[in-house]
Amino acid sequence: GSLVFFRKGTPQKDVVIKSDAPNTLLLEKHADYIASYGSKKDDYEYCMSEYLRMSGIYWGLTVMDLMGQLHRMNREEILTFIKSCQHESGGISASIGHDPHLLYTLSAVQQILTLYDSINAIDVNKVVEYVQSLQKEDGSFAGDTWGEIDTRFSFCAVATLALLGKLDAINVEKAIEFVLSCMNFDGGFGCRPGSESHAGQIYCCTGFLAITSQLHQVNSDLLGWWLCERQLPSGGLNGRPEKLPDVCYSWWVLASLKIIGRLHWIDREKLRSFILACQDEETGGFADRPGDMVDPFHTLFGIAGLSLLGEEQIKPVSPVFCMPEEVLRRMNVQPELVS
Numbered sequence: 001g002s003l004v005f006f007r008k009g010t011p012q013k014d015v016v017i018k019s020d021a022p023n024t025l026l027l028e029k030h031a032d033y034i035a036s037y038g039s040k041k042d043d044y045e046y047c048m049s050e051y052l053r054m055s056g057i058y059w060g061l062t063v064m065d066l067m068g069q070l071h072r073m074n075r076e077e078i079l080t081f082i083k084s085c086q087h088e089s090g091g092i093s094a095s096i097g098h099d100p101h102l103l104y105t106l107s108a109v110q111q112i113l114t115l116y117d118s119i120n121a122i123d124v125n126k127v128v129e130y131v132q133s134l135q136k137e138d139g140s141f142a143g144d145t146w147g148e149i150d151t152r153f154s155f156c157a158v159a160t161l162a163l164l165g166k167l168d169a170i171n172v173e174k175a176i177e178f179v180l181s182c183m184n185f186d187g188g189f190g191c192r193p194g195s196e197s198h199a200g201q202i203y204c205c206t207g208f209l210a211i212t213s214q215l216h217q218v219n220s221d222l223l224g225w226w227l228c229e230r231q232l233p234s235g236g237l238n239g240r241p242e243k244l245p246d247v248c249y250s251w252w253v254l255a256s257l258k259i260i261g262r263l264h265w266i267d268r269e270k271l272r273s274f275i276l277a278c279q280d281e282e283t284g285g286f287a288d289r290p291g292d293m294v295d296p297f298h299t300l301f302g303i304a305g306l307s308l309l310g311e312e313q314i315k316p317v318s319p320v321f322c323m324p325e326e327v328l329r330r331m332n333v334q335p336e337l338v339s
Contacts, residue, residue: 013244014232015289021277025306027313029292030299031069031275031282034060035158037296048200053095054085058107059300065324066315067304079121081110089133090126102134102156103142109163114327118143119164127168131157139174150191151182155204158211159321162333172212179208180217187222199230199239203252206259207320210335224262227253234287235270246288247278247298250305255319260306261338263298275302 037060047081057078064070085093085108085223091100092108107126112118133156134142141153154175181193182205188197189205204221209215210244230237230253237253250271257263278292278298285294286302299320316325320335328334 005246012232013242014234015236015245017234017274017290021290022279022281023273023276025276025311025313026279026281026284027067028170029070029281030037030286030303031064031067031284032280033284034064034296034299035286049100050095052104054082054092054107055094056296057081058111058222059296061111061114062074062323063296063300063303065327066300066307066317067313067315068315070114075115075118077113079115079118082112082314083121086122088126089145090123090128090130092122092127099144099256100130102131102141102153102160103143104131106156106160109160110321113163113331114323115251124166128141128161128169130162131154131171133169135175139171139176139178141175149208151179151189151201151208152191153180154203155208158208162211162335163321163331164333165333167211176209176212176214179205179268179275183218186226195279197226199227199237199249199252199256203256206256210259210320210337213336215336215338218260218338220260220262224257224260224265224275227262228265229255231266231271235267235272235274237266237274244281244289245274247275247286247305248288248301250275250309251301251322254305254308258319258338263308268309270312271304275305275309278302 041270061073062071084096087093087100092105093100094104112121120228131207140149141157142149143153159168161169182189184190184197186197189201190196190198191201206218209218230249232238232245234245237249238245239249246318278286280294283294286298287294288298302313304317304322308319318325318328319327
């Protein structure tokens, strides 16, 4: 077959999946990999990731729950850690002694709800005040007091509040207005008005619009087409044109397609093969691409992507919150998607 050329005339970037790549789900290996990940507290990888520890625990906890292995996580240790990361401002930080941020505040709330009835581990009213304090005049949100504006933070804000049942604490109308102002002519969304469409931002904006019941504002066919164009011959998905495929986009692109009711538009079998090929047969875990180093981040998004593809050994995952559906049912938080 001839090379597929982009407008710039560059050949498509992709990977080749080797014939001996893993093609079955190594569930037990992944559970062992995550269960032992934090146990080597002095190992280099663990120390290097201190600046995102809160997210790291969320990735581990969520993927273990999706695999039915939540009992192997240390509940008390996690709750104590989260409690010690909440600041006077109400916000929650990545690690003890770091500055609070909306990203870690959402991760913490997601974990607390996953761990059943432990909402009293944090001061919920203070969390709500913190989220409120980050909304700007135009409805947008900054990620922290230093003030970078990004549609990711609009998502973090409404997701956090929806999980706590406090969405009315912010100006939702204004928030919606801002996110819609970031919609592009290709149907996608960027981080600010005029920024190029990117799968990560599209996930945040479609998730935001699902939570705020505004999905009717999305052109699902146009956006669905853009998202399907992210699939490469290897079956993998990239985040924007001319980039390599990466397992994390099998979550962001797939979840967005599920939210807008267009999941059936991509080649699911080829994507499944790509995700499975990113497993490490020896250590367990998933990498960004076949043959690379595994990490908890790609392990969660590989497993969550397989869940959206209907993998029966994995619990159903919410495409909006990246949490087990059963947790959200328990909380009675279930945004309506495009059917």
